[in-house]
Amino acid sequence: MAVQRKVPLRKCVATGEMHPKKEMIRVVRSKEGEVSVDTTGKKSGRGAYVSKSEQAVEEARKKNSLGRQLEVAIPEEVYEELLKLIRRESIL
Template sequence: MSTNRKVPLRKCVVTGEMLPKKSMLRIVRSKEGEVSVDPTGKKSGRGAYVSKSEEAIELARKKNMLERQLEAKIPEEVYDELLRLIRRESIL
């Protein structure tokens, strides 16, 4: 293989691991302060990455890690959506 492209790594705000961007979920806070899940990874705003594991999501919820990272209140629906995305992927 001649393509020696670097895999973009991102740090999980929960585990502190550096993982390929593709194996993580991005949560984004817009300028308006809206917090949402960013499955494409392309939304503008301040982003935080979380490992695609239910444990990481639950830990982030329990310890308010995303709130600290994004300096915004994280609605429960965001955590529910993250868990839904992880579960859907683990079925596929």
């Protein structure tokens, strides 16, 4: 009998929905206050998760939920990078 491993769930800052970590994109704030998209999920710093959907990213942008979660102003480039990643994945 195979042991069923627990799938780590994370909450989307935009929608409030719980999803497996693999279905989310992590945005991380470093100690220096730099915000970046963490595709590996292993960067050090405070992380916040967004669902892999354009709607979730737009909602996070509108509500500034990423900014509140990470306690820092989110540069527009971060949202653009998130959207690019999602669009690239939806093509594949």
